[in-house]
Amino acid sequence: MNSDEFKSKWENDEVEVKVLFSAAGVxxxxxxxxxxxxxxxxxxxxxxxxxxxxxxxxLDFVHDIDPIAVSHGHFDHVGGLYSLFGFLRMMGRTNPLNILIPAGCSEVISIIKGYRDLYSKTLPYKIWYHELSQDSGFDTDFFKINSFEVEHFSLEFDQGAGVLEPALGFRVQIGETIVGYTGDTRLCPSVESIVRDADLAIIEATQKETSSPDSGHRVHLSINEAEHLGKLAKEFVLIHRIPEL
Ligand SMILES: [Zn+2]
Known part of the structure; x- marks a missing residue:
């Protein structure tokens, strides 16, 4: 696995966007x-x-990261939280850290509550979580975030009784720049709203095959669907590809 395949970078005058890493299931x-x-x-x-x-x-990221927006609770999207919390604690962060999650995202809520309990006496910064749903907003002085509910089923092979995960996509405004991020989702009405006219759309493109009308509880977008959506934005990047193992 060549890790450069899973990274990319985009920038304009106002914002730099780095896909530090993205591979499906990793x-x-x-x-x-x-x-x-x-x-x-x-x-x-x-x-x-x-x-x-x-x-x-x-190393300024220790104090400068805020907020963190989590699309859903699957391990490949939240697996680094524990390390990050630990590093910020070790380095003595004091300003609160806000974490935006889909309403009912039990994985992240459990990780945060567990961490706060474990280090209640020695955690120098507060960790807050905010449960967002369709059209929720969260603004800091620097980032304005809107959330969109998307349709992401738990497991691809659980076709009949598929369980929808609490899952969000986000539109983030930095100055005049809009960055849209689909999170993991099948094709659903929200994804167009997330990417339309964005300066950069970051779109998951997990499935190789083209979709068919009777594809059922599909968990992810296909590459074709993702490229089609990307054309609604000014520029786009496809992420969350399946690594060749
Ligand atoms: Zn994923």
Missing amino acids: STTILLTSKFTGKMMLLDVGDGVLRDLLVSSK
């Missing part, structure tokens, strides 16, 4: 940095997030 982490302020936010926090931040950014 890890996805995207770093947005406001060029005027140096402030950062993460879209998803897959395994290796800490290593990738240390390699690709200044």
Whole structure:
């Protein structure tokens, strides 16, 4: 596995977007940095997030990351949270960290509550989580975030009684720039709203085959669907590809 295949970078005058890593079933982490302020936010926090931040950014991320927006609770999107929390604690972060999650995302809620309990006496910063749903908003001074509910089933092979995960896509405004991120989703009405007219659309493109009308509880977008959606945005990048093993 050549790890460069799973990284990419985009920028304009206002924002730098780094896909630190994204491969389906392994890890996805995207770093947005406001060029005027140096402030950062993460879209998803897959395994290796800490290593990738240390390699690709200044140590200022310890204090400058806020918020973290999590698309859903699957391990390849949240696996790096524990390491990141631990590193921020070790380095003495004091400003609160806000984590945006889909309403009912029990994986992330459990990780946060467990961590807060474990280190209740020695955690120098607060970890807050915010449960978002369709058209929820969350603004910091630097990032304005809107969330969209998307349709992501738990498992591809669980066709008959598929269980929908709490799952979100996001549109993030940094200055005048809009970045849309689909998260993991099948084709559903929200994805067009997420990517339309965005300066950059970050779109999952997991499935190789083209969709068919009776494809049932499909878990992911196909490459064709993702490229079609990408044309609604000014520019796009496809992520979350299946690695050749
Ligand atoms: Zn995934």
